[in-house]
Amino acid sequence: MNSIARNILAVILGLFVGSAVNMAIIMVSSSVIPPPDGADLKTVEGLKAAMPLMEPKHFVMPFLAHALGTLVGALTAAKIAASYKMRFAIAIGFCFMVGGIMNILMLPSPLWFTIVDLGLAYVPMAYFAGKLGIGKNN
Template sequence: MKSILRNILAVLIGIVVGGFVNITIITYSGSIIPPPEGTDMTTTEGLIAAADLLQPIHYLMPFLAHALGAFVGALIAGLIAATHKMTFALSIGLVFLIGGIMMVLSVPSPTWFIVVDLVLAYIPMAYFAGKMTTNKA
């Protein structure tokens, strides 16, 4: 019973911490790479209105937020999980992938970004984190 509780906590804490990493990067991304002049990137409506003004550099921080959020969440889940560490790490990647799919359905993005984000940011980062928790040094 102890391992079941620990595995459930691994998933919950992984999602919360990974989500915190994601939202923190998104929150501060505008101060690192300023958005186009006169745009409001804090709302879905503002993102939709600014879509045509965004340059490829503006997609760097969202990609990093998604990739690092999935990575950190999966790493935390893998470190906490009592058993099946890779499975729990990948489950975090899957949760974040579902969130990414929901995001690309609600906010317009160039096709190249959608492909790069969905293919490289979630499952590969969760797999890498899972490998880090299962490899014995």
């Protein structure tokens, strides 16, 4: 396969797979850590209304979704890319970080979560995935 086509495929699949992992974790999160009583987490308005009721434990699964989604997406891109594996992994991390920033702007969260999420879930996970994707032989 042409290296340019392979690199484009790496980005597309990295974004797709990472988003799927993120969404899967978010979908099961309420069964792992139940939401506060009376919270409706199915709409943005419900999430905004429930935010004051949230405890730190309620932010564990969203953080894991963001971090693991980025990690898996960036690793996918790094493994598939024909060249510049680390660059493609970091690019996936920045794409997910833009999504995280948009999420924070739409759905305000506690400052501590914003700092932890933006600081640890995206670029560091993408860098780690890039290192894993490159492996020892390159």
